[in-house]
Amino acid sequence: MPTVRRIAHEFLERRGLTTIFGNPGSNELPFLAGLPDGFTYVLGLHEGVVVGMADGYAQATGRPVLVNLHAAAGSGNAMGALTNAVYSRSPLVLTAGQQVRSAIGLEAMLANVDATQLMRPLAGWSGEPSCPGDVPRSLAQAVFEAELQRRPTYLSVPYDDWSAEIDDNPVLDRTVRRGLSPDEGQLDDLARRLDTARNPVLVLGGDIDTLGLFERAVSFAEHRALPVWVAPSPHRLPFPNRHPLFRGVLPAGIGSVSAELDGHDLVLVLGAPVFRYHQHVPGPFLPEGATLVQVTDDPGEAARAPMGESLVASAGAVLDGLLARLPAREPGETAFVPNPAAATGERALHPEQVFAALRETQPADTAYVVESTSTNSAWWRQMDLRRPGSYFWPAAGGLGFGMPAAVGVAMGLPGRPVVGVIGDGSANYGITALWTAARYRVPVTFVILRNGTYGALRWFADLLGTTDVPGTEIPGLDFAAIAAGYGVPATTVSDVDDLHAQLKTTPTGPRLIQVDTELTTP
Numbered sequence: 085m086p087t088v089r090r091i092a093h094e095f096l097e098r099r100g101l102t103t104i105f106g107n108p109g110s111n112e113l114p115f116l117a118g119l120p121d122g123f124t125y126v127l128g129l130h131e132g133v134v135v136g137m138a139d140g141y142a143q144a145t146g147r148p149v150l151v152n153l154h155a156a157a158g159s160g161n162a163m164g165a166l167t168n169a170v171y172s173r174s175p176l177v178l179t180a181g182q183q184v185r186s187a188i189g190l191e192a193m194l195a196n197v198d199a200t201q202l203m204r205p206l207a208g209w210s211g212e213p214s215c216p217g218d219v220p221r222s223l224a225q226a227v228f229e230a231e232l233q234r235r236p237t238y239l240s241v242p243y244d245d246w247s248a249e250i251d252d253n254p255v256l257d258r259t260v261r262r263g264l265s266p267d268e269g270q271l272d273d274l275a276r277r278l279d280t281a282r283n284p285v286l287v288l289g290g291d292i293d294t295l296g297l298f299e300r301a302v303s304f305a306e307h308r309a310l311p312v313w314v315a316p317s318p319h320r321l322p323f324p325n326r327h328p329l330f331r332g333v334l335p336a337g338i339g340s341v342s343a344e345l346d347g348h349d350l351v352l353v354l355g356a357p358v359f360r361y362h363q364h365v366p367g368p369f370l371p372e373g374a375t376l377v378q379v380t381d382d383p384g385e386a387a388r389a390p391m392g393e394s395l396v397a398s399a400g401a402v403l404d405g406l407l408a409r410l411p412a413r414e415p416g417e418t419a420f421v422p423n424p425a426a427a428t429g430e431r432a433l434h435p436e437q438v439f440a441a442l443r444e445t446q447p448a449d450t451a452y453v454v455e456s457t458s459t460n461s462a463w464w465r466q467m468d469l470r471r472p473g474s475y476f477w478p479a480a481g482g483l484g485f486g487m488p489a490a491v492g493v494a495m496g497l498p499g500r501p502v503v504g505v506i507g508d509g510s511a512n513y514g515i516t517a518l519w520t521a522a523r524y525r526v527p528v529t530f531v532i533l534r535n536g537t538y539g540a541l542r543w544f545a546d547l548l549g550t551t552d553v554p555g556t557e558i559p560g561l562d563f564a565a566i567a568a569g570y571g572v573p574a575t576t577v578s579d580v581d582d583l584h585a586q587l588k589t590t591p592t593g594p595r596l597i598q599v600d601t602e603l604t605t606p
């Protein structure tokens with residue numbers, strides 16, 4: 085009879101979950117033993133890095149990804165990265181080893197006490213099988229739940245279950261699919277609303293890029309000559325940011341969103357929660373006379389929105405349905421807006437000079453993983469991103485995504501250039517990703533913007549009138565020396581010509597470029 089481990093490996097192989105991101109403890113070794121050919125184990129030196137890499141890989145491939153963490157301590161280390169994966173709706177399947185059943189209650193060492201609650205409320209489905217024979221079905225449930233809900237799941241398995249022998253298992257042949265098309269009446273109603281609106285506007289969320297709808301969104305906006313905003317706090321770019329119909333990224337304040345949408349009478353939101361506000365800016369949720377319709381495939385996003393109407397449906401089916409129902413409209417007075425001249429720094433480079441150098445030197449299909457919290461405005465002023473999968477940002481604002489996710493995205497998009505643009509503060513939360521990048525010779529460029537401070541917090545301190553706060557200065561970090569310690573070649577640049585020269589070379593493996601920059605405001 086086959087072992088639980090054999091059945092589980094077979095199931096994972098059939099579902100294509102053959103790349104495992106992990107950091108093992110003794111509880112995990114019996115699962116990892118005898119991995120079949122074709123499986124790849126990617127070791128991260130900290131569980132936050134493991135989950136960050138898996139999140140980047142899942143977003144890059146659009147596939148569920150298996151993660152293997154050590155019981156309580158390892159799973160706990162992953163919580164920060166997990167907040168981002170929840171809001172990027174990444175289908176991660178987190179697995180963790182557990183003590184043998186008889187040792188859990190007495191809380192022996194490495195017992196994951198109350199394991200199914202540990203990762204809640206972040207993980208969606210979370211389980212621990214009640215007997216070895218239920219491990220394969222539980223694993224299948226964890227995988228299908230992650231795929232269907234597009235939310236991380238968590239499975240804890242006592243380490244002596246894997247060697248148990250069980251009958252062949254019908255779960256191996258299971259498939260689960262999801263269809264969320266709106267009905268004809270819903271599409272007719274939405275088309276009528278759009279066609280009769282005086283001044284409609286499209287607000288697109290990161291899910292449009294995650295779901296591979298980037299081009300269809302452009303076609304629809306052009307077909308109807310609709311102005312397009314990106315929903316606040318985007319973790320992906322759903323629309324070309326220099327397109328003539330592009331109006332910008334909506335600010336993350338209630339009152340400021342309304343101000344930007346003033347004059348529109350219909351706000352159609354596709355693939356975004358309504359909305360991911362950040363700084364508290366009181367005001368009306370919508371401008372006078374405006375109505376809002378949200379289309380999302382996440383019932384939770386639909387249920388928690390503070391205003392408007394929601395349709396739980398596939399945004400792709402809605403785009404196709406509206407394209408089929410609505411006639412083309414002549415474009416209004418729009419024109420391509422070229423990038424402005426980059427602002428310059430006095431004692432160091434301005435972030436806009438760094439971003440302009442990236443735009444001028446990197447291939448047009450470069451994928452950027454960005455975690456530099458005070459340079460957002462500079463970024464959107466200087467970048468010209470026209471392709472799907474061009475931009476990845478920590479979806480819950482949890483730092484420690486950038487360095488690992490740049491590695492994960494590069495592994496998930498082989499042959500596509502990948503650049504991590506990381507603040508000197510953020511870099512420290514996932515810095516051990518450098519070791520994994522060197523170990524697996526991942527071709528990725530890390531550009532570290534060193535301004536010696538937690539710049540975004542300095543801006544928030546002014547905003548909140550708490551300018552005397554401690555803990556925002558981080559002088560003296562030498563990322564070239566740190567990178568060398570992890571095996572990644574590194575250079576430091578302080579002038580724009582040197583930066584161009586460095587960026588024009590093509591790496592065969594990982595490299596780090598540290599750039600001294602001036603502080604700017606988000």
Ligand SMILES: Cc1ncc(Cn2c(C)c(CCOP(=O)(O)OP(=O)(O)O)sc2=O)c(N)n1
Nearest residue numbers: 456457458481482483507508509510538539540
């Ligand atoms: C895990 C974690 N810890 C702390 C923070 C708080 N935080 C911190 C510490 C920021 C400063 C980041 O500094 P940086 O150097 O990466 O970028 P800037 O200097 O451009 O702000 S922004 C921010 O929200 C966070 N978001 N996530």
Ligand SMILES: [Ca+2]
Nearest residue numbers: 507508509537
């Ligand atoms: Ca900084």
